[in-house]
Amino acid sequence: MYPENHSTPAVEDYAKAIYSLTGARAETASTTDLADRLGLTPSSVSAMLRKLGQDGTVEHVPYHGVRLTPKGERIALAVLRRHRLLELFLAETLGVPWDRVHREAEVLEHSLSDELTELMAAKLGNPSVDPHGDPIPTRELDMVEPPTRDLTELEPGEKATFVRVSDSDPEMLGYLSELGVSIGQELVMIGQQPFDGPFEVRAGDRTVALGRNLCRAMRMDGPG
Numbered sequence: 001m002y003p004e005n006h007s008t009p010a011v012e013d014y015a016k017a018i019y020s021l022t023g024a025r026a027e028t029a030s031t032t033d034l035a036d037r038l039g040l041t042p043s044s045v046s047a048m049l050r051k052l053g054q055d056g057t058v059e060h061v062p063y064h065g066v067r068l069t070p071k072g073e074r075i076a077l078a079v080l081r082r083h084r085l086l087e088l089f090l091a092e093t094l095g096v097p098w099d100r101v102h103r104e105a106e107v108l109e110h111s112l113s114d115e116l117t118e119l120m121a122a123k124l125g126n127p128s129v130d131p132h133g134d135p136i137p138t139r140e141l142d143m144v145e146p147p148t149r150d151l152t153e154l155e156p157g158e159k160a161t162f163v164r165v166s167d168s169d170p171e172m173l174g175y176l177s178e179l180g181v182s183i184g185q186e187l188v189m190i191g192q193q194p195f196d197g198p199f200e201v202r203a204g205d206r207t208v209a210l211g212r213n214l215c216r217a218m219r220m221d222g223p224g
């Protein structure tokens with residue numbers, strides 16, 4: 001049912017969730033954080049993590065949670081490669097709006113064969129980022145994540161390029177599109193309104209007011 005050499009969708013989803021919590025760093029993810037992220041109860045997450053420990057996908061770190069083994073990390077990077085290529089393919093080739101591609105890719109990422117994945121990558125010109133600015137792991141499963149900071153970290157008057165945004169909140173993405181704010185655009189921080197009010201930001205020839213949560217989801221390229 002699922003392509004040869006792929007893990008089951010559940011294993012892929014766990015590997016991806018752990019990777020997104022710990023990144024490539026050797027940090028650990030706790031059962032509670034994973035349960036939150038996957039929308040599952042801590043007891044079902046614990047049970048699955050025991051199984052993933054037995055098959056060598058994760059390693060348990062006493063009192064801290066789990067981290068991916070090299071095998072688990074390859075599973076995560078392979079599913080991220082399929083997910084991000086699918087998002088770009090859906091957006092560029094089929095014209096699916098960028099706030100909807102994530103939901104479609106969440107389902108398709110488990111059923112795409114390696115052969116089809118590589119055909120899609122070639123068709124897209126072996127891209128290095130998806131429509132949300134997330135880096136796409138290479139065919140060899142290497143992934144470079146350039147350092148970024150969130151929009152609230154800009155000083156008044158500072159400008160930076162909007163390089164990346166979380167793909168998991170379609171309403172946030174839809175809202176940014178409505179404001180005319182898009183990936184690759186240069187934004188200038190004007191300043192924050194008093195009493196923790198919205199941040200005023202210059203985007204092209206307009207000024208937009210963005211709330212703190214939204215600003216924190218928006219990743220900007222590093223200083224200098």
Ligand SMILES: [Zn+2]
Binds near residue numbers: 083101102103167168
């Ligand atoms: Zn996505």
